[in-house]
Amino acid sequence: MSSETKVVYTTPEEINTNPGVPAPDHTCKSCGNVFKGLYCNVCGEKVLETRDRTFKNFLQNILLTLTFTDNKFIKTLWYVLRKPGFLSKEYAEGRRVNYIRPLQLFFVLNLIYFLFTPLQLFNTSLRTQMFLRTHSPLVRSMVYAEVGRDPLSLQGYELLYNEKTTSLAKLLVIVFVIVAAVPMAVIYRKRNRYFTDHLTLAVELTTFNIAVNAILLSVFLMLTSQLLHWTHMGWEKYLDDLTLTIIFILTNTYFLFSAGRTFYNQHGKILLLKIVLGLLGLFIALEAYRLILFLITFWVL
Ligand SMILES: [Zn+2]
Numbered sequence: 001m002s003s004e005t006k007v008v009y010t011t012p013e014e015i016n017t018n019p020g021v022p023a024p025d026h027t028c029k030s031c032g033n034v035f036k037g038l039y040c041n042v043c044g045e046k047v048l049e050t051r052d053r054t055f056k057n058f059l060q061n062i063l064l065t066l067t068f069t070d071n072k073f074i075k076t077l078w079y080v081l082r083k084p085g086f087l088s089k090e091y092a093e094g095r096r097v098n099y100i101r102p103l104q105l106f107f108v109l110n111l112i113y114f115l116f117t118p119l120q121l122f123n124t125s126l127r128t129q130m131f132l133r134t135h136s137p138l139v140r141s142m143v144y145a146e147v148g149r150d151p152l153s154l155q156g157y158e159l160l161y162n163e164k165t166t167s168l169a170k171l172l173v174i175v176f177v178i179v180a181a182v183p184m185a186v187i188y189r190k191r192n193r194y195f196t197d198h199l200t201l202a203v204e205l206t207t208f209n210i211a212v213n214a215i216l217l218s219v220f221l222m223l224t225s226q227l228l229h230w231t232h233m234g235w236e237k238y239l240d241d242l243t244l245t246i247i248f249i250l251t252n253t254y255f256l257f258s259a260g261r262t263f264y265n266q267h268g269k270i271l272l273l274k275i276v277l278g279l280l281g282l283f284i285a286l287e288a289y290r291l292i293l294f295l296i297t298f299w300v301l
Pocket residue numbers: 028029030031032033040041042043044045
């Protein structure tokens with residue numbers, strides 16, 4: 001038995017019960033750093049204790065992994081919805097352990113979005129690209145040049161395109177995050193923030209949009225569709241571009257208002273001006289993202 005093995009099984013009680021005796025040093029199993037306490041101060045590795053090896057602990061870990069019952073996930077998401085900008089502020093100012101990382105939250109919601117929801121926010125179908133966007137004339141000319149105008153070949157191409165663009169959009173949403181950080185960096189350039197701070201806020205903004213304008217909106221529409229079905233009104237027709245655009249503007253006004261006050265500490269009439277500029281910036285970012293998504297899908301097909 002080496003002395004190192006004994007150290008591994010030291011319980012916190014053994015460390016703390018003799019205040020006169022200095023706590024034993026641990027050698028970190030992952031990075032070799034020598035430290036006191038239960039967590040390595042260089043890499044964060046935890047000293048394994050006897051109770052970490054129990055079967056009960058193993059079961060608890062499964063539960064944690066499957067359900068986020070440590071509460072951090074729900075708590076972090078709740079802050080994003082209830083007080084936009086707060087999570088980014090906490091993160092930028094170094095208060096991080098009480099929340100899950102903004103990027104982690106973003107990727108979990110992104111996964112849920114692409115698994116379940118039919119709404120086109122970051123996923124954009126060929127029909128939308130060809131007829132409903134500002135760059136649609138360019139899209140049409142490229143598609144007609146590639147496929148021709150024969151309805152049957154267009155139909156076949158559309159099927160292939162929509163499948164490909166959905167799988168690409170899962171990865172490319174991150175492009176939207178980066179593009180959306182640019183208007184924030186310009187509008188709030190005098191706020192003395194790093195570009196990575198604007199990026200953090202853009203991650204939060206994208207997470208907010210996936211949660212509200214994709215997932216929650218889909219759930220709401222699925223629940224109400226039954227009602228509308230009974231009254232013989234198809235809900236699809238209420239989901240036209242105009243309706244979605246209005247919902248997008250209202251929810252993002254709320255986000256930019258709260259984030260402007262919380263994250264950038266902006267108040268007064270200038271805040272209103274910056275919200276309008278922010279909305280404009282977001283629209284341009286979303287259109288730029290959709291154009292990039294189209295071009296990449298077009299090239300890989
Ligand atoms: Zn370490």
